[in-house]
Amino acid sequence: MATNNPTTSPVRFRGFALGPFETNCYVVWTEGARDCWVVDASFEPDPLLAFVRSEGLDPVALLLTHAHVDHIAGIGEVRRAFPGLPVLLHPAEAGWLSDPMLNLSEAMGQPITAPGPDGTLEAGQTLTLGPSTWRVFHTPGHSPGGVTLWCEGAGLALVGDALFAGSIGRTDFPGSSFETLAESIRTQLYTLPDETRALPGHGPATTIGREKRSNPFVRG
Numbered sequence: 001m002a003t004n005n006p007t008t009s010p011v012r013f014r015g016f017a018l019g020p021f022e023t024n025c026y027v028v029w030t031e032g033a034r035d036c037w038v039v040d041a042s043f044e045p046d047p048l049l050a051f052v053r054s055e056g057l058d059p060v061a062l063l064l065t066h067a068h069v070d071h072i073a074g075i076g077e078v079r080r081a082f083p084g085l086p087v088l089l090h091p092a093e094a095g096w097l098s099d100p101m102l103n104l105s106e107a108m109g110q111p112i113t114a115p116g117p118d119g120t121l122e123a124g125q126t127l128t129l130g131p132s133t134w135r136v137f138h139t140p141g142h143s144p145g146g147v148t149l150w151c152e153g154a155g156l157a158l159v160g161d162a163l164f165a166g167s168i169g170r171t172d173f174p175g176s177s178f179e180t181l182a183e184s185i186r187t188q189l190y191t192l193p194d195e196t197r198a199l200p201g202h203g204p205a206t207t208i209g210r211e212k213r214s215n216p217f218v219r220g
Helices: 046-054 075-081 178-187 208-214
Strands: 011-018 023-030 035-039 058-063 087-089 126-129 132-138 147-151 156-160 197-200
Touching: 011 046, 023 046, 023 126, 023 197, 035 046, 035 126, 046 075, 058 075
Parallel strands: 035 058, 058 087, 156 197
Antiparallel strands: 011 023, 023 035, 126 132, 132 147, 147 156
């Protein structure tokens, strides 16, 4: 699915559609460096882990866009492959990893818990990966602790389940709100440059400009 960023930025990424919900999970790194992030960890993460090993990358953090089951089910396997890897997510969902009701796995008849969190991702926080700088946006609505990770220099935004190509995240789950999600999209995501490539939690990549112009659920 997703491929490496074709721009002159040193940031590289590879996406993997994992598990029964084809959840997009990403490996992000910078050219010429071994340190990488894993962003979300769904069911059956073996292809992602094999890629990390084959490329000789060294995960330094597992970042969660939110804590629904299809984004956390593989955390245990990732942590077993890379012991001590810190798991980071927004504090609004700090208790979700250990609560199958909140992370929706109980409703699937397959209660799942995951290790962590070991740290937080909060609005306005700045992260660095090699020479790249990323900003954390709090984009709730699909879930209370949804976050987006934006790298201005690479023109990339990892938007989780907030925004999809031609769609938005579901808002019929406990703790979801269409009004909150629409506000997050309009006041956070749609303020990014139009050419920003949005990498969602499901489906193909899109751009912020395309969604502002044509998304049928939330217009810019």
